[in-house]
Amino acid sequence: MPHPRSPSLLSPANYDNDAASLRSPSEQDSDSDDDEFLRHPRSTLELSQHDRSVLEDEDELEKLLTRTGPALGLRRIFSPNGSSVRIGKRERRRARREARLSRRERVSEEGELMYEMEEGLGDDDTSSLMSGSSMDLDGKEDYLYEPPSKPSWRRIVFVSAIIAILFLILFLGAYKASSTFRAVHPHVQPLLSNGTSLFAPTTILISLDGFRADFLDRGLTPALNSLIANGVSPQYMTPSFPSVTFPNHFTLVTGLYPESHGVVGNTFWDPDLDEAFFYTHPAASMQPKWWNAEPLWETAEKQGIKAGIHMWPGSEAHIGIVEPSYVDKYNGSEALPRKINRVLELLDLPGPEDESDLMPLRPQFIAAYVPDVDKDGHTYGPNSTEIRETISRADDLVAGIVAGLESRNLTNLVNIVVVSDHGMASTSTERLVQLDDEIDLRLVERIDGWPSRGLRPKQPENMEILEEQVARLGKKYADAVEVYTRETMPERYHFSNNDRIAPLWVIPRTGWAIVERPEFDVKKALETGEVYHPKGIHGYDHEHPLMRAIFIARGPAFPHEPNSRLEAFQNIEVYNILCDSLGIDPLPNNGTLRLPLNPVGLHSDEHAPPQVRPSDPPEPSSATITVGPSESTTAATEASSTTVTPSATSPAGNDDESTSWWGAITGKLEEFKEWAGELFSAEKDNHPQL
Template identity: 30%
Template sequence: MRLFLGLLFTVLIAGCSNTSPNAEQREPHLLLISVDGYRYDYNAIHQPPFLSQFEQQAAVIEKMAPSFPTKTFPNHLTLVTGLLPENHGIVSNGFHNPALGEDYFLSRAEAVTNGDFYSGIPLWSLAAEQGMKSGTYFWPGSEAKIAGHRPTYYTAYNHVEDFQIRIDQIVEWFELPQGERPQFATLYFHEVDSMGHYHGATSEQARDALHKVDAAVAQLVERLNALADTQNMDLNIIITSDHGMKDLAKLDRVFMDEVMAQEPGLSERLRLIGTGPVTQIYAQGEDKAADLARMIELFQDIPNIEIYKREDIPMRLLFKGHVAIGDAIILTNESYLDNAERPTTLMGNHGFETAAVPEMNTLLMGVGPAFESGARIESADNIHVYSLMAEILGLSIDHKIDGELAPLAPLLAQ
């Protein structure tokens, strides 16, 4: 089996290479695959056969640091905008935007599809501005019109979508004739993240989920490489993620509702959104300053807990410059913020600071003619991936972003 996989992978990588005598006429294509919750060391822990082979041959960021908070929607938007969450506006998986007077939650379709929540220029919008088509098969933000555009082709999110349907659609997009097919496409898998949450990062269930994704990606890459020459494509593939996963079993719980019960009525005047590593606090009483001051007083001496008004959030987080960030936040890297009335049943979670909790790191692996096979970068921030992808596709970035190409340039073919 190992020999077969090795030979198969050699064929697949060859398909991503640029060997045609007419290579100079080929158009660059990029497929961005996100395996949600794919921790940087999962290949070593869970040993998915194809992805482990892919890593050996790829250009790799061994530990790619997500932006704070290390949550799904903020970091998927960071990957495709080059902006920190405080600048692209999706500051968590759930929050309140007082400027819009609206809540944003993953389950709230009218919010997820509302372009007013989003800032920046996603890569599919940048592509559209420069005459390039795109396709997204599940990507946070792709169902909203942002910067005047949606992807050329996109699908509404379906949490139980069959893997084969996803793979077939990506292949169909790349089978389109030149001028109609997307040069930039995305694909998303949530299953590894879900099993990490429910059963823990090192669980058998997380392993099984990763192996299922592994088989799907192997099939997809094989089929796409068969198209590369017939469709005159320079095919590049990036496999990455939004964040890692930390097991929770050894973390002490801090029950926020019990702490707040020391001040009668406070829980009615302060709205808390989020549990786990970070909670955002939105003041809604008549004396907001007094309520926030009392909240800080209640929490500031609890071990392993930090609480700040928005204007006092430490610069290390790069998380204070947007109105949708709470009037105050509570955060922890060594405990878990919970509610006694509705305690969590999760075995794993994310959202912690990457610098304090290395399990939040993910990785990035790139294969194709744009990449230097075997190149390694030990660590880098995910804000730079946007510039890398734009460079591969030949897109110009003329607007302000937080990332830049230079930190990831060593991954590119010399």
């Protein structure tokens, strides 16, 4: 019988041939220590001290080998179990150490028990006992694994929110950073060199507010006439209704009718916002809520083209998510030479160095607004001596910009487009309608627009009464006004499909004005000789000759024969033309013209229609107006033009008189009388003392 302390009895190899191969080296080392313990048993105190020292040594080693730093904190934050990771190398080593200690303690306790029991046990019983002990020891490993605790829902929500916020910030930053690079340029021209710098497609847009088309025929505009001779233009451009500044300037840069872009007048009421728009109050008008379309400068910036905007109406309103690269605030007193310098300053900024340079400082679209002609036209009248000087100064501005292009060798590299928004008509105290003598204004909540008057009733039941009063007004002053509801507004006005348009309108005929007390008392003014101001007004029927504007273009985007003549068009077409000249995609709009333009001939052609020189003040009309659409406005428009030739055929029964010498003399006398009357009226407006 073997010795009770013989290690062969406790060795698993004696009863399991595969035991040695299934044990890891560390476990085999542990068994060697156990065998050594059986040969030389130690006291419990010694074992505890030994094990403690072993644990401390291994802990020190763990600290040296464990990585620390910010990554450790991130691992702890995103770990589902917080900062404790139970299933890892460190824990497995700790589990093995604990198992080794447990086995040693059990061996020390069972060793003596086995010594006592082996005397009464056979080999088979001993093997069974040791087999059971071995199974218990091996089974100890099952209790060392602790399943991970479920992560807290608060932690999951917090971490998810942090991730979502970070992703949103990154997305918005990337979107904003890339907004200027999402460009599709169907008409991009190659970079051109002026000898010192490269220029991408560049267009300068100049608006001469209130510059009537026939102002070009007064011998005061050599620079503008030179542009016409070397460029392309129609005889005139038709504004949009109403022919006032803010609606038409926004139409020029959106291609939309005022009813579509929302700026339906210089002053109007919005029933949804329950607020009024006043063009003279920038704090109210320069807010994006009024401007319901994307202007060209925003479209350009979104497509990677910088814009420099000098005082253009609406440019300070922060209309979209992308601002122009350069915006100059409105300053009505700025001298015209300063405007020339500002345009050329923008043009002199650093441009693209090569084809791959996507971030030049120089804007490719430059728009400048010039208010002087409009301002002096209101103050002195369109036929005054003062306005002649103002027209000449406006022409000098154009000449300065053209000279700046020539000195920089940019005449054939940069496009220049000159436009105006409307014309101007003379007024008179004799051509006024006292609205409050004809309409019960106590029934009116608000009056929109100027010089047209849009009436909003206080109560819905007041609408029928006001319609009757307006109809009577239209019949009484048939030569002076047109009257419409929003539903009966002429289709050519494109002025009905917007709630900002009042439900009832009194529209003065060209040269007339509508006034209310106490601003102006017509009867009193006629008795005292008081002169009505302003002496010049616009805002009338946009197709009237006195409301006609200008469009002149020259540059590489307009490779037409010099002095080319276009058919007259409305200003909704300008937006597409400007977009094509810059090589950007226009947004949907009401215009249809695209580059290249199709001239119908030259201005100098023998068969070209004669220039229209409208009578100002316009001749009276005998048309009758009712509340509803009327064709009489077209007749009035034609009658006011000096190019309209009277018919040579007289009514039946008067042929002899019309062909007689007396009839011819009478006709000449009537023509002279009309001419003298117009001349006297114009001089009276210019010199009230007369």
